[in-house]
Amino acid sequence: MTAPVLEFRNVSFSYGPRLLLDRMSLGIETREMVALVGPNGVGKTTMLKLISGLLPPASGEILLQGKPLAAWSRRHLPRTVALVPQELEIPFNFRVEEIVAQGRVPHQTLFGGATPADHREVESAMEAVDIVGLRHRPYSELSGGERQRVKIAIGLAQQPKLMLLDEPTQHLDVGRQIELIALLRRLNQRGITIIAAVHDLNLVAENFASIIMLMPTPGWIAGSAAEVLRPELLQRAFSVSQSALGRYCVSPDSEGLTQVR
């Protein structure tokens, strides 16, 4: 048994006086496909930023491939973890391929330009998400679904082991949502561990084997859809009545939770 690709050990984090994560401990195995759910403002994005090293935890330790995040160098970390942000606002008319090429930055030195290997990786990243035909289009002209795929291509060009996605299905129509989830599954099958913050619980229940639900108390629940998407838990997490939640609950009689706090 190898070490989990990602491990939280008593991780706490707060924004000012507001505690978002309270002594969180969990492990994510290689090649897992994990959905991160929870109400708005509960700390999903924060958690992704903690994992990608953009924010340091207030206390506790995050281990990536068994090594504390603090011990990873600034350039090595993005070769293992790729964060696909929610929005990308680009002020100039960069073209798709120029943007995807930025995913190679962690593999390049300051004075050495792009190598043939860099070009190959950019090509295969664009192929993997099927945006080769868009390579010369300015990013600003793309549709929501196309933008999402470009952002994922940047992440793929990083050649990561772990990909974090912040609301990848937001603003997408049903068709594009299904395509996107299928894409994530393909990437997952290629060996990339995936953690995606997703709002749509139906999408989560049908497509993600593991779920982490963040609670506003704060706390968290991790397990399968059957274990996590239960009425009393959803009620606590999203503070709505049980009847209104009806259709989101999976099966009320599961074997129990892996971790509840």
Added chain:
Amino acid sequence: MEAELKAPVKPKATVERTLQPAVSPRTALAATGGQSKLDNRISTRTLNLVLLVALALAIVAATGLGAVRLSISEVLRAFLHPSRAGDAGEIIFQLRLPRVLAAALVGAALSATGVLFQGLFRNPLADPFVLGTSGGAALGGAVGIFLIPSLSFAGFGATAVLAFCGSVLTMILVWYLARAGGRFAMETLLLAGFVIGTMLNAGTVVFEMREEASNSGLRVLAAWLHGQLSIPTWSQLALIAPLVGIAIVLGLPLAGRLNTLALGEEYAAQLGVSVARVRVATVILGSLLTAAAVSLGGLIGFVGLLVPHFLRILIGPNHVRLLLPAALGGATFLILADTFARTAFAPTEIPVGVFTAFLGGPAFLYLLNHRSRESRQ
């Protein structure tokens, strides 16, 4: 910017055909192994070559133009045999050429600074004049001229060092005023730059009014405030030219990081870019270039906005590809502008800064309108 937005599929025939035979984009794609030579953007190498030739022509032509008109062959002969040039040589080497080279250096420096600052602020309107750093450099220089004229630091006059400090300090001030929530709102950035620039210029005017000021100092300040190019000494040029050259070369690796920064500061950090270092390096290089430009020509506005803007239409926004053409194009542009400014209404000379304001102001307003309309959509 419209043209490149709309025509990724069918390259503009006229430009394209001259560069390579008419090939359909798809076959060209296969032939170049996926490299992007096929699109409607001109290759950087071609552009640099064209701009270099244009710069050389501009230098020769501008050196010939003036109260005493010299033919191109006279100018070239003087360049080749300076000792045998006689009266023409006197005019060329004492008056015209230093001024033309000053214009080239100022244009290159301002335009390259524009590229760097636009990348840093992620805003195509960022220009050393608009951001107020030119004003900071001028005030710093004024302090140097009047308060401590005798001070010299490692071969640099106090004026140059203080102009650099003035630019850096202004940049820091504008930075902290305009930054909110990890980003720069365009309105705040422009307002902060404008107000600080105006205040600093007012400070420079105060120095200009001081009665005990020496006459030569007064003349320098008046020229700075109007954006009037001086005729530098050869030793001044020998100091400033390498400085500008080195700053631009050092800007090249930095420009690559500015490309990443275009995706957002946090995202760039996620990609392993040390955003803080990029910031500091950009401010230092930009301030060096601004100080160099201001010490030769004072407050010449909008060059750093106009030149990069037009080049972006030709070759796209990639800062690495943009920097050298911007420097070359800026040099040529300011030589032409200054030659126009000193000959068009002869014997009256208008300051080149006035001329660039007439050209750059409308361009600025166009971009501003364009940008705010975009953000409203």
